[in-house]
Amino acid sequence: MKALPPEFYDRPVVEVARELIGCTVEHAGAGGVIVETEAYHESEPACHAFVGLTPRTRTLFGPPGHAYVYRSYGIHALLNAVCEAEGVGAAVLIRALEPTHGLEAMRARRPAGARGRLAGRPLPDEDLCSGPGKLTQALGITLADNESHLAGGSVRVGPRTGRWLDPEIREGTRIGITRAVDLSWRFCLAGNAHVSRPRPAAPGATRWG
Numbered sequence: 001m002k003a004l005p006p007e008f009y010d011r012p013v014v015e016v017a018r019e020l021i022g023c024t025v026e027h028a029g030a031g032g033v034i035v036e037t038e039a040y041h042e043s044e045p046a047c048h049a050f051v052g053l054t055p056r057t058r059t060l061f062g063p064p065g066h067a068y069v070y071r072s073y074g075i076h077a078l079l080n081a082v083c084e085a086e087g088v089g090a091a092v093l094i095r096a097l098e099p100t101h102g103l104e105a106m107r108a109r110r111p112a113g114a115r116g117r118l119a120g121r122p123l124p125d126e127d128l129c130s131g132p133g134k135l136t137q138a139l140g141i142t143l144a145d146n147e148s149h150l151a152g153g154s155v156r157v158g159p160r161t162g163r164w165l166d167p168e169i170r171e172g173t174r175i176g177i178t179r180a181v182d183l184s185w186r187f188c189l190a191g192n193a194h195v196s197r198p199r200p201a202a203p204g205a206t207r208w209g
Helices: 013-019 103-109 114-118 132-139
Strands: 024-027 030-041 067-072 076-082 090-101 156-158 169-172 186-189
Touching: 013 030, 013 090, 024 090, 024 132, 030 103, 030 132, 067 132, 076 132, 090 103, 090 132, 090 186, 103 132
Parallel strands: none
Antiparallel strands: 024 030, 024 156, 030 090, 030 186, 067 076, 076 090, 169 186
């Protein structure tokens, strides 16, 4: 898979977060199209880099174009793309994917819950990667992938292609945080069923679309 060069990430993190919508992520034989992202920057308290350089945040302050993978609430590994110049703590959280290949491997890594198993139903496509913890589990991404190069490492991020070249993007406030909640740094592919909830609506709209 053709990968995005490091220069793609060496820009303002909010700009990169928007332009990653429609790009692709691949790991361990499975992948999909990025349909939701969030930007984080050292200047605001929701970002891990806000506290400065620590053993945990060292990757965030490293060169752009690397993966920052951390454990959330002691359960899920979350995938981020390090952005901006080395020495600046900034990254884009990859929040959701539309799966495109390796779906059976994804289902093996994310089996249906007890109710689905009893009914003989596999996990639906829309639920495989519709959240940052779900997508890393589905792709098999772990803390071992932290610091990997997104152009040539274990996790690869590729450019927009085909029908994803000019995506319609919605923006809204980030979710799952308690600080800097007013910043509209969340970006989603409009109308996509794989985006996590709640979904931003179009300006003036009353529903997702």
